[in-house]
Amino acid sequence: AKPIPVITIDGPTASGKGTVAHRVADRLSFHYLDSGALYRLTALAALEQGIALDDEHALAELARGLPCRFQAQSVLLAGRDVSEAIRAEQVGNAASRIAVLPALRRALVGLQLSFRQAPGLVADGRDMGTVIFPDADLKVFLTASVEARAQRRYKQLIDKGISASMDDLLKDLKERDARDSNRAVAPLKPAEGAYLLDTSEMTADRAVEQVLGWYAEAGKLAQ
């Protein structure tokens, strides 16, 4: 049988992966995997249970039995809605710290693969095209300048009524980029055959059209 189609969208923080992947999934009526949310859920559970962020064995165990459920607009952890809680800056930082641990990454593989269901999947993260779905039908690597990405995060915070400093955001973003790109396992980098899309000067909708266009082309080439 033909494998279930997958589109992977990887890239650095605030490149627009989540926004673009979600809209592409909607347009194609595909399922959507926010792989970063799995790292964030594990990080939140670890913080709450007092598990040290370098205790690889305990964290892998935690990730393997992660009692999470994804609903239309929300994420549940042991039945509790944690959609807001996992977005906290502290949780994002903890997520990027535990994401360097190979055993933890391995523990999350099965869960990620299980999202591949008919009629198709759009998956976003750092290693969707390189590690988790190397056979994807279309691989996209989204980028944007550090300044554009910091500006987007700034706007997101202000819109939520949270005050923010552009200097702090820039510093945090560069730190996160360095940690995600320089780690030994599954570092952030474009997958082989990935299409690069720089969205610094591009609206999210324009990026969505580009990805859909590439996907349509990939389908024609495969026939």
Ligand code: CDP
């Ligand atoms: O929204 P943002 O891009 O900042 O983060 P995210 O996609 O929610 O992911 C949170 C953290 O999880 C990232 O900083 C990565 O270190 C890690 N992550 C990863 O290692 N591999 C993935 N496939 C997804 C996220």
Ligand code: CDP
């Ligand atoms: O998932 P990731 O961290 O890569 O980024 P995101 O949370 O999807 O996008 C960050 C913000 O940038 C969102 O508020 C988007 O609406 C915005 N965005 C944009 O202004 N222009 C784009 N081309 C893509 C996203």
